[in-house]
Amino acid sequence: MRAHQPGSEPIDIPETIPNPVVVPKPTPTPKEPTPKEPGRIPEKVP
Amino acid sequence: MGSDTLRRYTLGDLATSFAERQPYPRGRRLVLYDAAGDFDRNFDWWKASGKHCLVEPQLPFENGRSDLLTGSGSRLDIENINLLATLLVHAQYQGYWGQLGMQLQEEMEALLERHLLNGLVDAPWVRTDDPESDDDDRFFAALQELVAYAFEESVRIKKKDRLFPGWHEILTRSSRGILQEVQSLLQKYRSELVKQSRLLEQEGRA
Numbered sequence: 001m002r003a004h005q006p007g008s009e010p011i012d013i014p015e016t017i018p019n020p021v022v023v024p025k026p027t028p029t030p031k032e033p034t035p036k037e038p039g040r041i042p043e044k045v046p
Numbered sequence: 047m048g049s050d051t052l053r054r055y056t057l058g059d060l061a062t063s064f065a066e067r068q069p070y071p072r073g074r075r076l077v078l079y080d081a082a083g084d085f086d087r088n089f090d091w092w093k094a095s096g097k098h099c100l101v102e103p104q105l106p107f108e109n110g111r112s113d114l115l116t117g118s119g120s121r122l123d124i125e126n127i128n129l130l131a132t133l134l135v136h137a138q139y140q141g142y143w144g145q146l147g148m149q150l151q152e153e154m155e156a157l158l159e160r161h162l163l164n165g166l167v168d169a170p171w172v173r174t175d176d177p178e179s180d181d182d183d184r185f186f187a188a189l190q191e192l193v194a195y196a197f198e199e200s201v202r203i204k205k206k207d208r209l210f211p212g213w214h215e216i217l218t219r220s221s222r223g224i225l226q227e228v229q230s231l232l233q234k235y236r237s238e239l240v241k242q243s244r245l246l247e248q249e250g251r252a
Binding site: 010011012013014015016017018019020021022024 | 047049050052053054055056059060115116117118119122200207223225226229
C-alpha cells in the first residue's frame with residue numbers, strides 16, 4: 001500500500017475496551033505433524 | 047458493535063491525507079469510499095440469474111476501493127467486514143446474495159429502531175460528491191451517540207456479571223441488549239451464507 005493512501009498505518013485509538021458479549025475463541029494448540037511413512041524403494045529380487 | 051473491541055474515536059483520529067484532498071475531499075470518516083488507490087476488479091462475481099448463480103470474471107464496479115479506519119483490526123473484525131461488505135455490495139449490484147443483503151439491511155434498521163437509534167442512519171456516514179454529505183461534525187455526533195450507547199451497554203453487562211453471575215443464559219432467552227443483538231445478527235447471516243454456499247456446492251457436484 002502506498003504511503004499517501006489512507007489507512008496505510010493503523011490509527012491509534014485512545015479509548016478501547018473489550019466487547020463483553022464476544023467470547024474469545026481459544027487459540028488452537030499446535031499439533032505435532034503425523035510422521036511420514038518412510039519412502040519405499042524397490043529392491044532387486046534375487 | 048460486532049467487534050471484540052469497542053472503540054471510542056475522536057474526530058482528529060479520523061484525519062487522513064484524503065480529508066481535504068481536491069477535487070474530492072473525503073472528510074474525516076470511518077469509511078472512505080473510492081480513495082483512488084489500487085483496486086483489482088479481477089475477482090469472480092456471483093451474479094444473480096433468477097434463482098441461479100452466474101459467475102462472471104470481474105466485479106461489476108471500477109475504482110471501488112474503500113478504506114476503513116478501524117485501528118488495529120482483529121481476525122473477527124476482518125471476518126465481520128468481509129461478511130457485511132459482501133452482503134451490502136450484493137444488495138447494491140443485484141448479486142447472488144442480494145436478497146440476503148437486503149434482508150440484513152432491513153433487520154439492521156429494525157434493530158436500530160428498537161433502540162431508538164434509527165435517526166442515526168440519516169447522518170452523513172460517508173462523504174460523497176453530494177455537498178449535503180460534507181458535514182464532519184454531523185457524522186461525528188452520530189458516531190459518538192452510537193459509541194456512547196454501546197459503552198453504556200457494556201457497563202450494564204459488566205455490572206450484571208458481578209451481581210448476577212450466570213445471567214447471560216437468562217439474557218439469551220429474554221430481552222437482550224444491543225451488543226448481544228448485533229452478535230446474533232452477524233452470526234445468523236454468517237450461518238445462512240455458509241449453509242447456502244454448501245447447498246450450491248452440492249448442487250454443482252450433482
